[in-house]
Amino acid sequence: xxxxxxxxxxxxxxxxxxxxxxxxxxxxxxxxxxxxxxxxxxxxxxxxxxxxxxxxxxxxxxxxxxxxxxxxxxxxxxxxxxxxxxxxxxxxxxxxxxxxxxxxxxxxxxxxxxxxxxxxxxxxxxxxxxxxxxxxxxxxxxxxxxxxxxxxxxxxxxxxxxxxxxxxxxxxxxxxxxxxxxxxxxxxxxxxxxxxxxxxxxxxxxxxxxxxxxxxxxxxxxxxxxxxxxxxxxxxxxxxxxxxxxxxxxxxxxxxxxxxxxxxxxxxxxxxxxxxxxxxxxxxxxxxxxxxxxxxxxxxxxxxxxxxxxxxxxxxxxxxxxxxxxxxxxxxxxxxxxxxxxxxxxxxxxxxxxxxxxxxxxxxxxxxxxxxxxxxxxxxxxxxxxxxxxxxxxxxxxxxxxxxxxxxxxxxxxxxxxxxxx
Amino acid sequence: xxxxxxxxxxxxxxxxxxxxxxxxxxxxxxxxxxxxxxxxxxxxxxxxxxxxxxxxxxxxxxxxxxxxxxxxxxxxxxxxxxxxxxxxxxxxxxxxxxxxxxxxxxxxxxxxxxxxxxxxxxxxxxxxxxxxxxxxxxxxxxxxxxxxxxxxxxxxxxxxxxxxxxxxxxxxxxxxxxxxxxxxxxxxxxxxxxxxxxxxxxxxxxxxxxxxxxxxxxxxxxxxxxxxxxxxxxxxxxxxxxxxxxxxxxxxxxxxxxxxxxxxxxxxxxxxxxxxxxxxxxxxxxxxxxxxxxxxxxxxxxxxxxxxxxxxxxxxxxxxxxxxxxxxxxxxxxxxxxxxxxxxxxxxxxxxxxxxxxxxxxxxxxxxxxxxxxxxxxxxxxxxxxxxxxxxxxxxxxxxxxxxxxxxxxxxxxxxxxxxxx
Numbered sequence: 144x145x146x147x148x149x150x151x152x153x154x155x156x157x158x159x160x161x162x163x164x165x166x167x168x169x170x171x172x173x174x175x176x177x178x179x180x181x182x183x184x185x186x187x188x189x190x191x192x193x194x195x196x197x198x199x200x201x202x203x204x205x206x207x208x209x210x211x212x213x214x215x216x217x218x219x220x221x222x223x224x225x226x227x228x229x230x231x232x233x234x235x236x237x238x239x240x241x242x243x244x245x246x247x248x249x250x251x252x253x254x255x256x257x258x259x260x261x262x263x264x265x266x267x268x269x270x271x272x273x274x275x276x277x278x279x280x281x282x283x284x285x286x287x288x289x290x291x292x293x294x295x296x297x298x299x300x301x302x303x304x305x306x307x308x309x310x311x312x313x314x315x316x317x318x319x320x321x322x323x324x325x326x327x328x329x330x331x332x333x334x335x336x337x338x339x340x341x342x343x344x345x346x347x348x349x350x351x352x353x354x355x356x357x358x359x360x361x362x363x364x365x366x367x368x369x370x371x372x373x374x375x376x377x378x379x380x381x382x383x384x385x386x387x388x389x390x391x392x393x394x395x396x397x398x399x400x401x402x403x404x405x406x407x408x409x410x411x412x413x414x415x416x417x418x419x420x421x422x423x424x425x426x427x428x429x430x431x432x433x434x435x436x437x438x439x440x441x442x443x444x445x446x447x448x449x450x451x452x453x454x455x456x457x458x459x460x461x462x463x464x465x466x467x468x469x470x471x472x473x474x475x476x477x478x479x480x481x482x483x484x485x486x487x488x489x490x491x492x493x494x495x496x497x498x499x500x501x502x503x504x505x506x507x508x509x510x511x512x513x514x515x516x517x518x519x520x521x522x523x524x525x526x527x528x529x530x531x532x533x534x535x536x537x538x539x540x541x542x543x544x545x546x547x548x549x550x551x552x553x554x555x556x557x558x559x560x561x562x563x564x565x
Numbered sequence: 566x567x568x569x570x571x572x573x574x575x576x577x578x579x580x581x582x583x584x585x586x587x588x589x590x591x592x593x594x595x596x597x598x599x600x601x602x603x604x605x606x607x608x609x610x611x612x613x614x615x616x617x618x619x620x621x622x623x624x625x626x627x628x629x630x631x632x633x634x635x636x637x638x639x640x641x642x643x644x645x646x647x648x649x650x651x652x653x654x655x656x657x658x659x660x661x662x663x664x665x666x667x668x669x670x671x672x673x674x675x676x677x678x679x680x681x682x683x684x685x686x687x688x689x690x691x692x693x694x695x696x697x698x699x700x701x702x703x704x705x706x707x708x709x710x711x712x713x714x715x716x717x718x719x720x721x722x723x724x725x726x727x728x729x730x731x732x733x734x735x736x737x738x739x740x741x742x743x744x745x746x747x748x749x750x751x752x753x754x755x756x757x758x759x760x761x762x763x764x765x766x767x768x769x770x771x772x773x774x775x776x777x778x779x780x781x782x783x784x785x786x787x788x789x790x791x792x793x794x795x796x797x798x799x800x801x802x803x804x805x806x807x808x809x810x811x812x813x814x815x816x817x818x819x820x821x822x823x824x825x826x827x828x829x830x831x832x833x834x835x836x837x838x839x840x841x842x843x844x845x846x847x848x849x850x851x852x853x854x855x856x857x858x859x860x861x862x863x864x865x866x867x868x869x870x871x872x873x874x875x876x877x878x879x880x881x882x883x884x885x886x887x888x889x890x891x892x893x894x895x896x897x898x899x900x901x902x903x904x905x906x907x908x909x910x911x912x913x914x915x916x917x918x919x920x921x922x923x924x925x926x927x928x929x930x931x932x933x934x935x936x937x938x939x940x941x942x943x944x945x946x947x948x949x950x951x952x953x954x955x956x957x958x959x960x961x962x963x964x965x966x967x968x969x970x971x972x973x974x975x976x977x978x979x980x981x982x983x984x985x986x987x
Contacts, residue, residue: 166628200648206588207652208659215658218666219651222644226622229641230629236637237630244640249715270715293671293692 153275154179155319157189157285157307162322162381163227164194172322172381173234180240180279187271187314189285189307190231192223213258217287217297221247224284224303232282242280245271247295250281251313252288252306254296261296263288263305263368268313283310301362308365312372319369319376321361326380327388328353328360330558331410336550338559342408343386346393349408350376352501352535366390394503406508407556412549413497414542416446417471418527421462421478423487430485431462434478441477443470447497447530447537463528465539468493495527496545499537500552506533518555522547575697576601577741579611579707579729584744584803585649586616594744594803595656602662602701609693609736611707611729612653614645635680639709639719643669646706646725654704664702667693669717672703673735674710674728676718683718685710685727685790690735705732723784730787734794741791741798743783748802749810750775750782752980753832758972760981764830765808768815771830774923774957788812816925828930829978834971835919836964838868839893840949843884843900845909852907853884856900863899865892869919869952869959885950887961890915917949918967921959922974928955940977944969 156176163169172190179186200219204211211219228244235242251267271281285303288296298305304321311319325333326341328350333339345353347370354363360378369376369390379387424430431450438445445464466474471491482489498519505511515536519526524544530537540548553559578598585591594612601608622641626633633641650666657664673689693703707725710718720727726743733741747755748763750772755761767775769792776785782800791798791812801809846852853872860867867886888896893913904911920941927933937958941948946966952959962970975981 166625169629203588203652204655207591207656211655212658215651215654215666218654218668219648222647222651225644225647226625226641229637229644230625232637232640233626233633234629236634244637246640246717295668 151183151185153187153314153316154184155187155189155307155311155314155316157303157319157321158191158381159303159321159323160191160194160196161324163190163231166230169193169227169230169234173231173238173240176235176280177238177240185275185279187281187283187310187316188231189283189303189310190224190227191285191303192220193227193230196223196226214294217258217295220297221284221287221295224286228282228284232280235280235282240280241278242282243274243278244282244284245274246284247287247306248289248293250283250310252309254288254290254298256290256292256294256296258294258296260299261288261290262364263298263309266309266313268310271310272314298364301365304362304365305368308368308372308374308376311374312368317373317375319374321376321378322381323360323378324381325360325378326383326385327378328390328409330408331549331553332412335412335546336553338550338553340558340560342388344389344391344393345408346503347390348394348534349501349503350390352499352532353409353411361390405502405557406505406511407500407502407558409501410549410553410556410558411499411501412545413499414545415468416465416495416497417468417491417493418463418465418495418539419445419471419474419489419491421482421487421489424462424482424485425487433481434462437477437481438466438474441470441473443474443477445474447528447539449528449530465495465497465528494542495539496542496548497537497539498545498548498552499535500556501535503534505536506531512536514555515552518551519548522551524548573605573607575609575736575738576606577609577611577729577733577736577738579725579741579743580613580803581725581743581745582613582616582618583746585612585653588652591615591649591652591656595653595660595662597744598657598702599660599662607697607701609703609705609732609738610653611705611725611732612646612649613707613725614642615649615652618645618648636716639680639717642719643706643709643717646708650704650706654702657702657704662702663700664704665696665700666704666706667696668706669709669728670711670715672705672732674731676710676712676720678712678714678716678718680716680718682721683710683712684786685720685731688731688735690732693732694736720786723787726784726787727790730790730794730796730798733796734790739795739797741796743787743798743800744803745782745800746803747782747800748805748807749800750812750831752830753971753975754834757834757968758975760972760975762980762982764810766811766813766815767830768925769812770816770956771923771925772812774921774954775831775833783812827924827979828927828933829922829924829980831923832971832975832978832980833921833923834967835921836967837890838887838917838919839890839913839915840885840887840917840961841867841893841896841911841913843904843909843911846884846904846907847909855903856884859899859903860888860896863892863895865896865899867896869950869961871950871952887917887919887950916964917961918964918970919959919961920967920970920974921957922978923957925956927958928953934958936977937974940973941970944973946970 158172232242232244253265254261274281285306328342329339331339351366354361376390448464450462524540526538528539580594654664654666675687676683696703707728750764751761753761772788776783798812870886872884946962948960950961
């Protein structure tokens with residue numbers, strides 16, 4: 144995706160909203176970039192909106208309308224990052240660093256027109272690369288772009304990570320540093336389990352699953368993008384200068400074998416999903432397809448799906464799936480007409496937790512699933528649904544048992560820190 | 566500058582920062598626009614940044630640098646209006662009005678590259694006009710545009726007025742309503758002189774002079790633009806629904822004759838200028854040109870200029886001019902090398918006031934100048950400099966006498982309100 148005629152190594156760095164939360168932190172970020180420049184690097188920086196700017200703007204729009212126009216919300220929200228790029232560039236200039244800012248549109252981020260959750264179609268990094276002819280730093284607004292008609296778009300929550308990775312791919316950088324308020328990726332959420340260990344490396348596929356399962360550190364789309372374009376991500380602390388976690392390809396490498404001696408890389412818990420049960424659907428071909436088509440039209444992607452005949456004497460099926468809690472009502476509304484026509488019904492349960500183990504080969508390593516179910520059972524939790532893939536196994540359990548089950552599974556796969564276990 | 570294929574009359578309205586200072590006021594502005602739509606109009610609205618947003622952003626940049634990069638200041642400041650257009654469009658939508666927002670760049674405002682005080686080169690209103698195919702209101706960010714290289718620019722203080730007038734010209738509207746926190750143009754500043762009267766109409770040229778002289782209501786460039794493209798400006802209150810003042814062409818009309826029976830339309834006082842005296846410059850051709858060329862290079866336009874030989878026995882000249890107080894030091898720095906080379910010197914006096922009378926024909930109406938000087942003398946003020954043009958006469962007096970002299974001149978030309986004079 145593009146090549147550069149410049150000799151100096153180009154580094155891509157991303158700083159989140161907390162890292163630039165106030166003028167003092169903005170200055171610290173500028174100083175960190177300045178030191179990379181002093182070491183002879185050119186730096187393309189992606190930056191988020193300062194602190195709670197985005198939430199504040201959303202609240203302002205909410206005061207004016209219950210359902211703010213999505214196009215206009217994007218016009219509003221893109222100002223947050225635009226302020227950040229200007230201020231960071233001014234801070235860099237004050238340190239004597241030659242820098243230049245770029246909005247998403249100016250940096251060549253072309254997206255589709257899905258306001259609020261747009262996807263990057265193309266990054267034309269020419270203007271950014273040209274800036275390095277007389278600047279050492281290009282400061283690019285994260286989270287945003289424009290569509291073919293010149294409408295401003297945003298990539299949705301966590302979109303700045305995707306901006307950074309896509310920028311790295313477009314300018315031909317082989318590493319993208321993501322600075323955040325944690326110092327890397329852990330075997331599980333260290334706020335929940337004190338025994339969690341920081342990982343030195345993690346494979347793209349493992350990270351994709353963990354990200355999708357609610358590890359807040361990286362946005363799944365950024366990991367997908369990184370894997371697709373072979374960009375190594377270095378997740379590290381914005382406040383502590385030590386190495387973090389490398390997200391890279393481990394499959395087929397020497398390292399991979401070492402790591403798979405421990406089949407499970409991480410354990411994740413997700414309390415933000417709900418389970419929807421569909422009752423009394425006729426056991427005929429095409430019914431499930433119709434229901435999921437309705438959900439798709441409403442923009443809802445079910446996550447775990449199970450389907451099974453109730454009993455031999457009953458020709459009506461039972462089916463269940465999980466969706467994010469905030470779209471439960473939308474999901475029920477979407478399938479109601481079809482269910483009504485079939486004399487079927489649906490019910491929702493929000494008191495569930497999705498517990499998942501992730502590892503390069505968990506799906507095909509004998510005994511892994513059994514060991515997980517055993518650990519869950521040891522804390523008295525009933526398993527309601529199970530899904531598996533090559534890199535993860537997920538179970539749905541009552542939310543009340545979530546924390547205890549997480550701790551038991553983390554320990555069962557030998558992920559507790561040695562000193563904590565001692 | 567463009568034509569429209571739409572049948573409904575198109576109105577241009579501009580709302581300043583005070584009018585959209587908070588969510589409640591934003592809602593009021595939306596309601597006012599909605600009522601124009603209900604009357605069958607299509608409306609192109611220009612809006613400024615909310616309340617003190619611009620000042621707050623400038624302060625933020627000031628915390629990071631003593632001299633923030635001008636390009637980046639523009640990137641920062643344009644976010645203020647961008648937030649306003651999004652929020653106003655959301656507020657309009659909440660009232661059921663079909664509206665669409667445009668940044669300056671999206672609305673086709675092409676400017677030169679003078680960051681912080683860019684001039685509009687061209688307005689390509691195609692996108693705005695196209696929006697009226699399925700919307701009733703286009704909400705355009707004031708004060709901003711982009712240059713030929715896609716850099717964001719701002720038009721400088723008061724630039725939103727210019728945006729509104731240029732937009733009116735580009736979409737072919739013949740009137741531009743400027744909503745502000747006063748209810749029109751007065752014979753002088755009503756905060757200073759209680760006897761000031763509101764004018765029903767004022768000529769472009771008179772308004773140009775008054776605007777340039779510190780009447781804060783309209784930016785001079787907007788008036789210049791209105792005169793050039795024949796756009797009538799209606800300055801009116803954002804809070805009180807009664808007619809304000811029309812800025813239009815009065816010359817050669819019946820109205821003009823009636824108005825010139827009172828030769829003076831308005832009186833203005835300006836305390837923001839300083840006088841620079843240049844001493845001991847040789848009386849040779851080209852010296853003044855050199856000094857003013859140096860000032861021009863520094864971006865400084867002197868306002869009043871007087872020059873005269875000191876005495877017959879002295880071959881060295883005296884010269885004086887006025888500049889805005891905030892560039893006094895820059896002006897002195899700019900001419901110092903030339904003065905040093907000529908063994909000349911300069912001194913500055915900030916304790917001055919510029920008192921001006923404005924009227925379509927003051928410069929050519931016998932007795933007007935004399936009556937003004939007499940009124941100034943009646944309060945014991947010494948006149949330091951005098952300049953005249955067809956539409957104004959200005960004098961420099963000590964700032965201590967400014968208020969009293971203003972009152973005397975206002976009364977001398979019969980501008981006091983009848984009831985106040987009684």
